[in-house]
Amino acid sequence: MGATRLSRYRKSLAHQVTYALRNPKKVPPYARRAARDAWLRLRYRDHIAYYRAVMASDAARSTEAAVGHNPSRERWAKLGRMQFDYLVGHGLKPQHRMLEIGCGNLRAGRLFIDYLESGNYYGIDISPDILIAAQDTLVREGLQDKLPHLTLTDDLTFAFLPDASFDVMHAHSVFSHSPPDVIEQCLANVGRVLAPGGWFDFTFDRTEGREHQVLHEDFYYRTETLVQLAAKHGLSAQFMDDWEKLPHGQSKLRVTHMSEVARTVKP
Secondary structure, eight states: OOGGGOOOOTTSHHHHHHHHHHOGGGHHHHHHHHHHHHHHHHHOOSHHHHHHHHHHHHHHHOHHHHTTSOOOHHHHHHHHHHHHHHHHHTTOOTTOOEEEETOTTTTTHHHHHHHSOTTOEEEEESOHHHHHHHHHHHHHHTOGGGOOEEEEOSSSSOTTSOTTOEEEEEESSSGGGOOHHHHHHHHHHHHHHEEEEEEEEEEEEEOSSOOEEETTTEEEEOHHHHHHHHHHTTEEEEEOGGGGGSSOSSEEEEEEEHHHHHHHSOO
């Protein structure tokens, strides 16, 4: 596993002081985020509602900034291409039905939509502002004829979707912004909508130290915590070592039905 992906305990006073001294220009933006966090936490106790408000605030500045906290259009496109190339290189086929959790403004979704057969892409997000930006992306890319599904959601139960619907599920930079209860809700329901032989890829901010969060926006987990949580819900999780070689700060797990893994292991 790439050591460069491992996150320090960012809530420690020593880390915060050292970071501030090394990056003085980032102190004012952090202070603004801290003030926003305090205000929004007073208004919204539920994390989904809280983070929807965070996304609305970010999207008001720039939809690209809201998706990845980076206003560079070039960086936005590069990260989308990296996600797309990785999934295609790891088994995504045009005939597959795909659910992208946290589809955002279609940073990678625009490429998936173009690649998949018509009607096979489903994107869900908690932010109406971002989904409006996703519609703009569809128009700009000329993808209307591919009939993608873009749906606003208030949770990760997938209750409105039928059983065994998707060959591939994908969540990029979603669990990095999610507390344990939201991740567990997702993993508790993935198995129902995942088709036989399908898989669910997700990224997360990895630490081998103390698990923690910063400003209720960024969450850091040990790999074994997420592997065990998946197993609790009948899912097998595999650490994707080759993803570590790519220029992205998060790590990746691939989840499949545990019963299928067991069938492939001969006694």
